[in-house]
Amino acid sequence: MDSSRNLVLLGFMGTGKSAVGRRVAALAAAPFLDMDAELERRAGKSIARIFAEDGEPAFRDLESQLAEEWGRKQGAVISCGGGVVLRAENLSALGANGLLACLTARPEVILARTARSKKRPLLAGEDPEKIIRDLLAARAPFYAAIPLQIDTSDLDPEELAARLLARWKQPG
Secondary structure, three states: OOOOOEEEEEEOOOOOHHHHHHHHHHHHOOOEEEHHHHHHHHHOOOHHHHHHHHOHHHHHHHHHHHHHHHOOOOOOEEEOOOOHHHOHHHHHHHHOOEEEEEEEOOHHHHHHHHOOOOOOHHHOOOOHHHHHHHHHHHHHHHHHOOOEEEEOOOOOHHHHHHHHHHHHHOOO
16 A cells, blocks of 8 residues: 555445444554534534534635645545535545545435434425435436445445455556
8 A cells, every 4th residue: 555645435424434434444444534523623513503504605715725734645535425526636646645435325325324313404394315315316427436445235334344445456
């Protein structure tokens, strides 16, 4: 593994970025950085409250600032929020010194994984599965632009972490 390069996990909510990212970081003895957790810490409130009180554009601005900052880190596993792909400059910043990996999952798997969470402001509505399908469709071109794609729907988290670690270790 190039110890200076980051592993940047991208993808929709519920695809395993945080859970698998922690496992990869532990296996590699590397720092694990969770973008959503850091944004909440810096704002002093939950992402749901940021969305409600400040609006999504303000949240996306905070997210872009953090992407720029963390893109300069070295040797870290970075778990990004699902919407970080909506701004090209975020991917440029994070990809400048990182292997970008997009984790995907089928909509019904995402629904099952996110059903118990109250921390998903974009899923607050009458029909979360429809919201998931609509958001996935809207973001599909952004996610598809990331060359390394891994469907996590049927993968064991340990197997996925080992696969990501092996890919991260490859030169280039």
